[in-house]
Amino acid sequence: MIFEVWAPKATAVELYALGGRRAMSPGERGWWSAEVEGAEHGTPYAFAVDGDGPYPDPRTRRQPEGVFGQSMVYDHAHFTWSDHDWKGRDLRGGVIYELHVGTFTAEGTFAAAIEKLPHLVELCVDFVEVMPVVPVPGGRNWGYDGVDLYAVNETYGGPDGLKSFVDACHRAGIGVILDVVYNHLGPSGNFLRPFGPYFSGFDGSYWGEAVNLDGPESDEVRRYFIGNALQWLRDFHIDGLRLDAVHALHDKRAKHLLAELSEEVDALACFVGRPLSLIAESDLNDPRMVRSVDAGGLGMTAQWNDDVHHALHCAVSGESHGYYEDFAQLSALAKVLTQGVVHDGSYSNFRARAHGQSFAGVPGHRLVACLQNHDQIGNRPVGDRLPIPALKLGAGLLLTSPFTPMLFMGEEWGTHTPFFFFSDHVEPELRESEGTRREREFDGFGYVWEAPNPSDEETFLRSKLDWSEVKEEAHWSLLCWYRDLIALRKALPELSDPRLDRVRVEVDPLGKWLLMWRGALAVTANFSLESVTLPLTPGTVLLASDDPVVMGEEGLRMPAQSLVISRSTRK
Known part of the structure; x- marks a missing residue:
């Protein structure tokens, strides 16, 4: 050879x-x-x-x-595939489930994850989004310190293990999105530098040196990353890629790497005969990210939308520190539900400048929204998750919103398991400084940083899901709530309608409740610790998070911290 x-x-x-x-x-x-x-x-x-x-x-x-x-x-x-009848899955109308292979099960392997697919089928999600699986130093890592970008972590099961997982997902009717990192490489085990000018010679972001996308000899560097993306989609039968922190890609060429990648992926989709998705993580709030290349955009299928997360989190948790200060009022949640983003050129107190641009005309399915994800949990010092009452409210609004909803593993039953930041660097200086580096990264976010040592194995082990919780009554009840919400979203076209201009929202001036109209459906959320009555005419209650709910002549009577979906009209 x-x-x-x-x-x-x-x-x-x-x-x-x-x-x-x-x-x-x-x-x-x-x-x-x-x-x-x-x-x-x-x-x-x-x-x-x-x-x-x-x-x-x-x-x-x-x-x-x-x-x-x-x-x-x-x-x-x-490798012998069995997914010959798989025709792919369109992101539109889909529900995504994010997981980390190493902590999704006790074993932390692709094979063990396959055993949990019946749970995801019953939950009725359409995609699993797998955090990065490329090789990393040591035996445990989130995956964003990856090197050897064309390979698969042997701890999880290597390339055949990933293929077996994708094959099993397709047999179960579930698409697979893979998280990839092209804005930097990990600090340990990265041997690209001796071979050529893969790097630009300056810090591209907090996480590492910028890759050479626009300097001398950058043609082959760009092909290195584009070829990597095509490998996952073609040779591993992956259905889509989530591109980490694309705002940290430094590219001044006339055609941006993302636009070039979009064109290549579209061509591959024509060849393999199934839809292929590109989802960008971007904090720019720039609608050009999801506009087509021929319309002057970068051609991404969708992008993560942090504004929705922040507004939902503030509404259900009451937190307002750090970047949450711009989302503390219910008016912020009303704005994201109807306009997609809060920062559309408006002033950001956290950034101390204007930020973003209007997303008018962008359909909601191009914005991936969540109540929790690996960053928003793992970037908290103690990796703590939302409590069950907050999850009920937040999930009710997320899964009836016009966006593409995404859940984070264990969220659906309200797991008590934290999700810490963890790593296993081989070099002593990296192991010893990891905790300090992590604290420095979030300076100014309003946290008292009392996080466990990321390098301790116990930090990793404590992050593994405890599947025995599902059998407990409170957790099982929440799981049924999530299942019912997803089933209702798939049964009623009003709930998956991505047109933001069709969404109407009313909020209580005192911040107690929010009413979102999805066609003739009223989604009502009571955030307060006391019951409230909303001015709705008697109608049919389709789904309620808590009893008793009374639909009478005075309106809809709701218990504290509850959510109701009904067919009603305004009084």
Whole structure:
């Protein structure tokens, strides 16, 4: 077989394989190659560049010994798929479920996650969104410190494990979205630098050095990332990618990397015959992110919408510290439900400047919204989640909103399990400084930082879901509430209608209640600790979070901290 590697500045590149060391031949545009008879699927190999190394292949498909070990030849054709009838799933109308493989089950593997798919089928979610699965240093990590971007973490089950998980999801009727990180690489085990100008030479964000998307020799660097995205969608049958922190991509070219990626993914979708989605995480509040390329946008299918999360969180928790200060009033929740964002060019107190742009004309399904996610829980010092009463209210509003809703693992039954930030760096200086670095990252957010040590194994183990909780009455009741909400959303077209201009919202001047109209459906939320009566004409109650609910001549009488969905009209 032929081995290839890009090393445009090297004067000599050597291949280690089958017990020998072979000189590679230079080719066009910085590519080197060598043919090795007898090399095949499962053959270990590595490269040396100008005498330094050996290093893993920058495009390694398998790292069986971890980020510091040799690469291994991996032939995608060796896996047998059973999802031949899978036609894909459109993001529109879908419900997403985010999970972290290492903490979703006690075993922390793809195989164990497959055993939990019946739970997700009964919950009636349409997609699972898997946090990054590329190799990381040590045995535990969120995944955003990844290197070897073409490979899969062996701790989870390696490339065959991921394929088995995707195959099982498709057989269960569930699409798979994979979280990928292209704005930086992890600080440990990153061996790209000896091969070529993969980096720009300056800090692109808090998390690391900017990748070289627009400087000299950047054509191949861009192909490195675009080729990676296409690999997941084509060779692993992934249905969509969630692109981490795209605002940290530094690209001044006329055609942005995201626009180029969008065009490539559209072409691949035509070839594989199923829809492929790109979901950007962006804090810019810029509607160009989700506009088509031919309309001057970046072509993303959707983007995460933090404004919805912040407004929901404030409404159900009462918190107003840090960035929550801009969302503390119910008027902020009313605005996001009808206009998509709060910061549409308005002033942000947290940023001390104007922020964002109007999303007028953007359908709600292009905005992925949540009540909880890995960041919003894990970025809190003690990884604490919302209590069950808050989850009932928040889920009721989220799952009747015009957006694409996303849940975070365990949320649906109100798990007490925290989700901490954890890592397992090999280098002592990284292990010892991780907690301090994390505290420094959130300076000014209003937290008293008393977080457990991210490097302690116990921090990771405490983050694993406790599935035995589901059997307890309070947790089972909440799970049934989530199931009923998703089922109602799928049964009534008004609830999945993405047109923001069709949503009407009224709020109590005293901040006790909110009334959202979805066509003829009234979604009423009582945030106060006392019962309230909303001025609605008698109608049919379709779903209520708590009893007793009375629909009488005076209106809708609701208990404290409750939510009701009904067919009603305004009195």
